[in-house]
Amino acid sequence: MAGPAPATTVEPAVPDPSPAALDRAPASGRAVPAWLTRAHAAGWLLLIPALAALVVLFVVPLVTVIVDSVTEPAPGLGNYAALFTDGYTLLVLGRTLLVSAAVAVVGVLFAYPYAYAMTLAGPTMRAVLVTVVLVPFWTSMLARNFAWLVLMQDGGVITSALAWLGFGEVTLLGTTLAVGISMTQVMLPFLVLPLYSAMQQIDGRLVVAGQSLGAPRARAFRRIYLPLSAPGVVAGMSLVFVLALGFYVTPALLGSARTAMIAQVINIRAKELLDFGGAGAMGIFLLVVALVVLGLSRRLAGAGAAAVPVGAAAGGARPTGAQGSRMRPWLRVHTAITAILLVAPTLVVLPMSFSAAQTFRFPPDEWSLRWYAKLFSSPEWVAALINSLQAGIFTALFATVLGTAAAFGLTRLGRRWRGPINGFLLSPMIVPHILVALVVFAAFLRIGLNGTLFGIILAHTALALPFVVIAVSARLQGMDARLPLVAVSLGADPVSAFRRVTLPLVLPGVLSGAVLAFVSSLDEVVIALFLQAPGAITLPVQMFNSVTVQIDPTISAASSLMVVLVSVPILVAQIVGARRGRKGTR
Structure with a gap:
């Protein structure tokens, strides 16, 4: 007599959360699976904060400048005509x-x-x-x-x-x-x-x-x-x-x-003459040329x-x-x-930072630490250094949170939306820097954020956001998206799966993005120059003023400090990433 049929174990199907699956699902003509709909909706929810930040900090001010370029000082295209007639x-x-x-x-x-x-x-x-x-x-x-x-x-x-x-x-x-x-x-x-x-x-x-x-x-x-x-x-x-x-x-x-060059003229038109119409026309012309190229x-x-x-x-x-x-x-x-x-x-x-001379001379004739002593004792230089560190830290924090969430959201979108949204998130990188400074200055002047450290942080966040999106997205592309789902299928709750599986795999990209955001804020000078005020002067602005307004050799020590502040975080991030990579190959 034949024995009972052997029991068969059916492995639970692990859904494919990749964007390709999102693209394939509607093609069958049947209802989209619930998990696909949830993934798609979650992607948009993760993207909303970053998209909203860029709209408020970048798109709306840009639209305002475009409007000013055709309405100030009189309606029409006179500002654009002046570009080719003046x-x-x-x-x-x-x-x-x-x-x-x-x-x-x-x-x-x-x-x-x-x-x-x-x-x-x-x-x-x-x-x-x-x-x-x-x-x-x-x-x-x-x-x-x-x-x-x-x-x-x-x-x-x-x-x-x-x-x-x-x-x-x-x-x-x-x-x-x-x-x-x-x-x-x-x-x-x-x-x-x-x-x-x-x-x-x-x-x-x-x-x-x-x-x-x-x-x-x-x-x-x-x-x-x-x-x-x-x-x-x-x-x-x-x-x-x-x-x-x-x-x-x-x-x-x-x-x-x-x-x-045109950036200097835009600066004079906007900051000294408050001619936002003429400055805006110049900036928009640069943007059009950039997009065409x-x-x-x-x-x-x-x-x-x-x-x-x-x-x-x-x-x-x-x-x-x-x-x-x-x-x-x-x-x-x-x-x-x-x-x-x-x-x-x-x-x-x-070497210039150790010069004892009162002028800019290379190579130095005498050596001294006097300019480092002034850098760390002068109230103006110390305040500028503290402002830069505060702006860099908060910029890194805000940009990392927004950019990381946006990168996760992009992976959950279908191909139709993923490209345009990614292009929008990276748009601050392709817009001429002077135009970004102009639109931020014009907008913040209207709402009272001009001349505040918080305004500089917000502007730097919009500028640094693309770096985080790129770093985290690159890490996510190299990760098998099925691993967290496997952890869930083995009994882990979604929070534990994210903390124990996804986060360790993505963390190097998050840290790299944070470092890049910090460095981009620390070294940014054009926007900070537009938004500067006595209580909101960053170290790059102080360095710029020490050459253009007064001849202060302290800039040599400040320049060396900037080299250290910029290079050390990047070098540490590279070393940590290399070590993690070697551990991952073992």
Whole structure:
């Protein structure tokens, strides 16, 4: 007699919470499962705080500035017509566009060989070259401009070297050339990194194959490698061009009234003349140019990316240098020169802080700690330092909470909504910085937040939010979304599953986003300059005033402190992330 049929255990189905499942569900024509509806609704609930913050702090002020540009001082398009009819405004606009384009072109001439050398170098040298690229990110923007001011002043290292080479007495400060040199150095990392990322996806064997078919090395490189790396070139140059449009600090410190760029004119129109109509028209023009450039670059880069053969993706897992290519002498020299250009400001700032001189002189003749003593004893400098730390901490807190929730919400949305919402969350990054400062200044002036530290914190939160969204989203994309559901299916409640499974996996991204938010607030100067008041002066603003309003060498000590305050958190975050990564691979 046959025994009883063996019992079969049916494993509970673990629902797929991925956005792809959200996209597939409605296609069947049947009712959407309840868990999918809940996930979709929860995604919007998580996104609402960040979206509301950006609407209030960024979109509404931007709309107000747009309205002012067509209503002040009289209704119509007179402010926009003046952009192309007023001789001085037209000259400034043309100079801004020309300098931005020159910085992108000259920058790519330095960055492309450097990025290519990174792919050819061995592991140790590649790590050194990457570190050199990251040094400018770790150095305060204001500190770098101060270093270039010291180097290019009359009697400085650069002008003295030019005189020794036979060029005579050359004046750099106050010229467009000085502004362009500093802007190029600041923007180099934004070119090197996209280029290196694109070059990593290129299989170096394609060039070798071209040579094996009879093409000379130069022709094989020009016909094969250059087209494949074109998306990185287009992406890097367009990003640099857009960022350069809104530069204010560099032209203000190294340029002059005769070489003014559009950001300086916007500052004067808005802060001194309260001409929000004219300033708004200039800012909106910059925004339109930025959007057009980014749109064209996306189409060009997308077309180039589509042309990359499948073999390139396979070769992207290993550097091009793995194919046995050697770095030629000219490339070694170019890489060394570019590396010196990248680290030069940091090498100037640190020794200058120990100078005993009352003037900006490099290298120092005498050494002293007097400027550090003044930095930590002067009421103005101490108050500015405390304000910056408070603004950075609260900005990091607010941006991390909003950005982390938004990143989790994005993962629960369908593909149709995910792209546009993500683009909106990242929009403060692509808008020219001077326009962000203008819209915040105009809005906060109306509601009484101008000149308050709380107003600076709110503005910095809107600016830092995209960094947190990017950092946390990148971590979530690398996480298996089914793990928390498995924990729930094994008996854990949702809170425990989040605390024991999801949070440890996402925590490195959250910490990285918090560090980036803190650093972005600590180093931000343009918005803080617009919103400054006697009780709301941050350290970068105090540093800016110490050069433009009064010659105070304390800025050298403050610049070194900014380098430490910016670099140490990023370095610690990298070390912690690397250690967590090594533990995860064990």
